[in-house]
Each structure stands twice: as C-alpha cells, then as structure tokens.
Amino acid sequence: MARARICVRMRDPNPTLFSLPDVDDVVLPGRFVNPRCIIHERDGRRVAVLNGTPFYTWPAGDTVAENLFVVQAREAQVATIEALAEALERPERSLYLAFHQYTEGGVKGLMPRRRGRPQGSADPLRDATIKRLHRAGFWTRAIARQLKCSPQTVINALSRMGLEPNWKRQRRIFVEAPLAEAPAPEPEVVAEPETAPGSEAAPEPETAPEPETAPESEAAPEPEAAPEPEAAPEPEEAAETTPPPIADEPVTHSLDPDPLDRCLDRFLAQQGVLEDAAPLFAPGENMAWVGVLLAIPALVECGLLAEARRLYGNIGPAFYGLRTTLELVVLLSLLRLKRPEHLKEFSPAALGRVVGLDRVPEVKTLRSKLHRLADGPSEELMLAVAQRRAKANDEALAWLYVDGHVRVYNGKERLPKAHVTRMRISLPATQEMWVNDGDGRPVLFVTQEAHPSLTTALLPVLEEAQEVVGDRRVTVAFDRGGWSPKLFKKLVARGFDVLTYRKGKLDPIPADWFEPYPGRPGAPPWLLHDASVLIQDGLWMRQITRLVGEHQTAIVTTRQDLRAELLAWRMFNRWRQENFFKYMRQEYDLDGLCEYGAEEEDPLRETPNPDWTRRDKALRKARAAHQALLANTLDRDHPDVVTAAAKVDELLRQRGAVPRRVKVGDMERPPVRLPARVKNLYDGLKTVAWHIETVLVQAVAPFYRRSDDEGRTLITAALRSAGSLQVHDGQLVVTLAPQSSPHRTRAIAQLCRLLDQTDTRFPGSDLRLRYRIEGAEPADGTDPTAKSGEG
Numbered sequence: 001m002a003r004a005r006i007c008v009r010m011r012d013p014n015p016t017l018f019s020l021p022d023v024d025d026v027v028l029p030g031r032f033v034n035p036r037c038i039i040h041e042r043d044g045r046r047v048a049v050l051n052g053t054p055f056y057t058w059p060a061g062d063t064v065a066e067n068l069f070v071v072q073a074r075e076a077q078v079a080t081i082e083a084l085a086e087a088l089e090r091p092e093r094s095l096y097l098a099f100h101q102y103t104e105g106g107v108k109g110l111m112p113r114r115r116g117r118p119q120g121s122a123d124p125l126r127d128a129t130i131k132r133l134h135r136a137g138f139w140t141r142a143i144a145r146q147l148k149c150s151p152q153t154v155i156n157a158l159s160r161m162g163l164e165p166n167w168k169r170q171r172r173i174f175v176e177a178p179l180a181e182a183p184a185p186e187p188e189v190v191a192e193p194e195t196a197p198g199s200e201a202a203p204e205p206e207t208a209p210e211p212e213t214a215p216e217s218e219a220a221p222e223p224e225a226a227p228e229p230e231a232a233p234e235p236e237e238a239a240e241t242t243p244p245p246i247a248d249e250p251v252t253h254s255l256d257p258d259p260l261d262r263c264l265d266r267f268l269a270q271q272g273v274l275e276d277a278a279p280l281f282a283p284g285e286n287m288a289w290v291g292v293l294l295a296i297p298a299l300v301e302c303g304l305l306a307e308a309r310r311l312y313g314n315i316g317p318a319f320y321g322l323r324t325t326l327e328l329v330v331l332l333s334l335l336r337l338k339r340p341e342h343l344k345e346f347s348p349a350a351l352g353r354v355v356g357l358d359r360v361p362e363v364k365t366l367r368s369k370l371h372r373l374a375d376g377p378s379e380e381l382m383l384a385v386a387q388r389r390a391k392a393n394d395e396a397l398a399w400l401y402v403d404g405h406v407r408v409y410n411g412k413e414r415l416p417k418a419h420v421t422r423m424r425i426s427l428p429a430t431q432e433m434w435v436n437d438g439d440g441r442p443v444l445f446v447t448q449e450a451h452p453s454l455t456t457a458l459l460p461v462l463e464e465a466q467e468v469v470g471d472r473r474v475t476v477a478f479d480r481g482g483w484s485p486k487l488f489k490k491l492v493a494r495g496f497d498v499l500t501y502r503k504g505k506l507d508p509i510p511a512d513w514f515e516p517y518p519g520r521p522g523a524p525p526w527l528l529h530d531a532s533v534l535i536q537d538g539l540w541m542r543q544i545t546r547l548v549g550e551h552q553t554a555i556v557t558t559r560q561d562l563r564a565e566l567l568a569w570r571m572f573n574r575w576r577q578e579n580f581f582k583y584m585r586q587e588y589d590l591d592g593l594c595e596y597g598a599e600e601e602d603p604l605r606e607t608p609n610p611d612w613t614r615r616d617k618a619l620r621k622a623r624a625a626h627q628a629l630l631a632n633t634l635d636r637d638h639p640d641v642v643t644a645a646a647k648v649d650e651l652l653r654q655r656g657a658v659p660r661r662v663k664v665g666d667m668e669r670p671p672v673r674l675p676a677r678v679k680n681l682y683d684g685l686k687t688v689a690w691h692i693e694t695v696l697v698q699a700v701a702p703f704y705r706r707s708d709d710e711g712r713t714l715i716t717a718a719l720r721s722a723g724s725l726q727v728h729d730g731q732l733v734v735t736l737a738p739q740s741s742p743h744r745t746r747a748i749a750q751l752c753r754l755l756d757q758t759d760t761r762f763p764g765s766d767l768r769l770r771y772r773i774e775g776a777e778p779a780d781g782t783d784p785t786a787k788s789g790e791g
Helices: 063-075 081-088 092-110 124-135 140-147 151-160 166-176 235-240 263-270 290-302 304-312 322-334 340-345 348-354 363-374 378-392 454-469 485-493 564-572 575-587 610-632 639-656 677-703 707-719 742-757
Strands: 003-007 017-021 030-032 037-042 045-050 053-059 284-287 399-408 417-420 425-437 442-448 474-478 496-501 515-517 526-536 539-548 551-557 606-608 661-663 723-728 731-736 768-773
Touching (some): 030 081, 053 063, 063 081, 140 151, 284 348, 290 304, 290 677, 290 707, 290 731, 340 363, 363 677, 378 442, 399 575, 454 474, 454 485, 485 539, 539 564, 606 610, 610 639, 677 707
Parallel strands (some): 399 474, 731 768
Antiparallel strands (some): 037 045, 045 053, 399 425, 515 526, 526 539, 539 551
C-alpha cells in the first residue's frame, strides 16, 4: 500500500514523518472545507488534504500551527476564511485576527503575546515613591512594608535608579570611619524626615546592622501606627495653651514634599493605605478662583463635614475621600460649576491648587464618588445638616412654606406627565415637594414617586418636616392647590396652624368695610377686612381680605392671636419660595439631570388608567357634538341627533367597562421614573452651597447699602475672584484681587475682617485661614458703614 510522507514544519524541534493511507483507503470522517480541501483528524493530529494529496499537518490543540495553516491556505487561495472557520468550528473573527497578525508581523506575530509588565521592568509611580522614601531615610524593609511589596522589588528599583540602600550606606560609614580619631566616634546619621503624627518615621542607625534586617525597636513603624500621646499638662500649663480649633475635621498630613506632585499619596491610596488626601498648599500669585475660600468658615460652621464623618466614617481608600468630595462639590457649586461635566471646561490643576490638591478629580471620578455617597446614609446626612441649621434659625421655623416644584424631563424615557405652571402645559416631569422657612430658606425637600396633588402630599411631607422643626408651634402656608377643609382638620389635629388663600367664588365685601393697616415702611397702608367665617361643619377660620383697587384677595387661617397685617404679609410673602426656585434653576441648575437611565416604577402603585382617559376624552368630544346638534336642531328625533345620542351612549358604556385607575404592573407600557438618590444628594449639597452664599450675603449686608438688590451678585463675584495664597507661621493667607469698584472692595474687606475673627482652620489641616484684599484695609472705626455704599 502506498503511503504519503509529510514533514512537520511547525513547533517540533526535529522534523518527524507522519504516514497517512492513500486517499482511497481513508475511512475516517473528514471536515469538508470545499470540493478541493478536506481536513482529517487521526491520533491527535489534523491533516489537510488538497486535491487528494496531504499537504499540511499540525497537532489538534496547537492554535498557532492551525492559524498558520489558515493564513497559508488563505494566501494560496485554497479556501476562504469563512469556509475554514466553519470547518474548524472557530469564530471568523479569530481567524481574521490571525490573518492580520501574520500580515503585520509574520510568523512571529502569530505567537501568543505575554501579558502584564515584563519581569524587572520599571513602574514610574512606584519608583518615584521608592526614591522619595529612600531620600527620607527609610530602610528597604520599611519601604517594602509601606508599599506592600517584597524587599527584593525595592532593591531592584534602587539598583535601576543607581541608588544604594540606606542600611548599606550606614554600614560603610561605620566600617570606614577611622578608629584613632576618637575612642567612640559618632556615626553619621541620616537626616530624620519631617513626618507627621501617625506617619512612618525613619529608623535610627545601628552599629552593625545585618543586611536587610533591622532591630525591631528601630524598624520604621507601620503607617497606621500613631505616636504615643503626651502626658496631660498640669492645670496651670493647660490654661496657657491655645484653645482647640473650632473645626471638627481632624488634622491629616501628607508625605509628599511637593504640593504640585502628589504621586506618593495617590500610590498610597491605590494600595489601600490612604482614606483621604491631606490639603497641601503651594504658594502662588494671580491664581484663579481663590475667592471661593471665603466660603470655608461657613462650610465648617454648617456641620456638613462633621455629620458626614459621623454617619459615613469614610468611603474606603481613596485619594479623593469623604471630606474632599463633599468639600469640592459645595465649592464647585459656589463657582457655578452646575454639573460634573462642567469640570471639562476648567483647568483641573488650577482648581486643585485652590483646595490644596495637585488637581481636582475628573468627571467620571466625581460621578463615582457621588454614587458611592448616595448609596450610603445620604438622607440621614441631609436631615442632620437641616437639624443643625434649625437650631441656628429657631424663629424662622415658626413659619413654613410648602409648595411643589416640577422638574421637566426632555429625554426619551416614558415618564408620567405633570402640569408645569410656569409653562402652562403638561409635560413629562418629576415632582418634588419643598419646605422653606419663614425667610424663604429651604428646610427639606421630598421627591414624589408620582404626581399627587398638594392636598394628598402635604401631610406626609409635614410629618417629615416635624423631625427638623421639633415640637414648636408651626404655621404652614401654601397656595390654593392645598385647599381642603378635611386636610385643615387633620393639620390642626397634628398641631399645625394653617394659612392659605380662600378658594371659590365669594360675594364681594363692601369697600367701606375695609380698614387701613400699616404696611411696609414707606409704603401706603393696606386696606384689610378681618372676620371669622364657617368653612365647614365645626371648622371656623379667620378670613382676612385685602383690597387693591377693585380686586379682593381673601386668605384664611387658624391663627387668632396675630395681627391681621402680619398674617397678610406672611401669606403674600410666599413668593419668596417661588423666587428661590427661579434662582436655583438659573444659578445652580436645580433642574439639571444628574445621571442617565431610568428605573422601574412600583408595580403595586395605582395610577390613572390611560385607556379610561382616552375613552373619557372621546366621550366629552361626542357630548359636545351632541349638544351642538341639539342647539341647531330643535327636533330630538332628527336622524343626526339620534345618531349622536347613540354614539354618546356607546362611548359611555365603553368607558364604564374600563377601570378608572390601574396598577402600574398591569399596564401594557408601564411608566418609569428617574433615579432619585444621586439627584437628592446633589440637590442637597447645592442647597448647602446656597445657605453658605446666604450667610456671606447677610455678613456683608451692613457694609453694602445695595445688599438687598446686589448682595448675591457681590458675593458671587467675590467667590470667583483671583488672588494669591501664602503659607507661613501655621496660617494660610488668602489675598483677593480688588473688586470691580472701590466701594465693593471695601465691603469685601470688611467681610474678610469678620471671617478672620472666626479663626477657622482649613478642613483636614492645621492651617488657620486669614483673609486679605488688595487695595483696601479693614476699617477699625466704630461705624463699619463709613466707607460703604454707592454714595
């Protein structure tokens, strides 16, 4: 029997001979490629037969050899890639990739590539960290413990950089020192690095240390280990010490010597050692956005950082940790960076220098931090901050304004529609219930899953507000959308007083019944009528009607102990809340979308049935057509009238067969809702920024005559001012550039003087903040308004 002899040309070091029966004698099943080419498999090897002649063989599991066969068959036009992929049962993509690799690099390109960094190659970030620790005096094993790597890795890195381990250097000093110069020579000691409490210190030299081994007592401590606390001072000594800092944030320190290069801290965060980067400021002149540091005292005072540390502890190892993330979001909001995407429009390094970092995080990093914070106790955090704020504004919380805010959605998701009052149209939207105090400042807000009316949403929202306001007597003011005598009784039973507009048509009150009451200073008196009216059985309320020209506006309240003009002023002052919504939309992008996507609605929640709504609309249209025919045709038996009446009856029957409300899970196309956790957190932080801005406006008001009209414009410009930073004597001196006019510069100078008196230190550091402004000196006279105003 004749046999074919085939030379194996692939990975075998020595060519071998492989015998195959003649084609006529082959009984094994083959893999059909095309009429010219068939692939047989025998004894773990595959053989390609071309026109009845074996011409290539390779081990069955050798992918490289098989790829080479595919490439050669493709180049020789023996078969196509698609036919070979089907015969070999391999994806076409992998064969095309092999053909591309062979075209680019020949046979070598088909060999598998080694993944990962080659052994002994340099890691720039790790090498830079090793170099810094080596210069600071750390020994090899201490550096290895700090970086969580093997000592040999540190030795290899030092060798690549041409450096010598510190223990070898000290040993050479001891050995080469001349013994005749002194009976007990003092060895040369490597300078001890300036490390912070709780950081790793350089070991002291030993007379003859073993290579790579140091005594346990002199080895560098672990980075988590803190120094032993000093003994408590005597009572007399304690009385002379400086008072503790007012900030609650603990002091942290950095091992990086260069504020503009924080590679060591970033590496420690990557290794899971660092929870938050310490602020490290670099002196500079003409730096942008330095004025935003005016907000730091108010940020510390509001308690956001302290409450976050109490509730979260930390968010895990990170360079941008809990304190840094919250601080950045608030400060960036004050700079009018309304969304994380706006970071792309600014210099990360320039913004980072202002807050003691080498650069601020990128957009994706900031978003991931916000998601991590939102997954934690974010609602408890905002509630705790609101409770702190309530203690400082106890009087304003005696009045609460409640109203709904509709946030229009312009995306592609199926959101339920809500009526947008400012646009006078119904659009896909989400709805929030906001509670503001008597001064118009936000207390809390609740995102509604559906679009309930004010009458159904008011009581649950006020129950949440009670956690903030406590047991004090509160008067709730709202518009006509909350008119419901049943609701009034429930609110009174819960301890709330009611103040709202009277709804419905009323008989006009004679003009001579109105009496003048004092209005605003310098304004004409108000014409008011005060009386008690019966709203419902057992519900008497006080009705105060105001006359303006010929128009009468009636308000009702359960408060019987206050003057009529005060109640009227409080009710008409409800527009403060609308002004707040407008300002937040324009300046802080309150309606902006924080994250993409949507989530499923609660399948058990009931909602109006869209099918019933469509049938009801058709029924109303048919009834209108029927009434129009009756108006034009007096004969009820007219065929057109009879047909229209029958259509009305049929549509009425069809509408009655459909339920008016249906569960979301039973709908054919159920609506979705936007994720609310990140949005609520971001909006809460924006309200904190608004409160900080308000505090600064109130602080500068005595020094600026136009503070009622331009106070926020002045503060916004000051926060975005350029300036310089200097660090000396434990102080961070912030010097702002002059403002747009001398009287504005003098007003900000007075604000700087007030902020200096708070003696605030920058969160996370021991640097006391000191504020200055070029071109003006704070006035020391008793009359602070002597140099203020516009003249």
